[in-house]
Amino acid sequence: MAEAQTEIYLTERLQTELVNRLRRLEGHVRGITEMIRRKESCDDILIQLSAVKSALNQVIVHLLEGHMDSCVKQCVVEGDEEEIDRFKNSLALILKHF
Helix, strand or coil: CHHHHHHCCCCHHHHHHHHHHHHHHHHHHHHHHHHHHCCCCHHHHHHHHHHHHHHHHHHHHHHHHHHHHHHHHHHHHHCCHHHHHHHHHHHHHHHHHC
């Protein structure tokens, strides 16, 4: 896949969106760390952790969509079974933990 990734990758717009989402998540996680240090309500912390998990799931969904539109689509066109199998394995792992 290294060869395919050098030629085809996520759009610049999607890359920027994903990086921005992940940066917001970093800030959110730091905020939760501070909540724990301040000994805030466990219920409030759990709510925030749930929000982080949901936001991370959205990053996964957007990355999958972009990956399918770029890399996977090209692998299908080229009939690259090895890369398609790698994608299926990745997808199975993601769905197992979603």
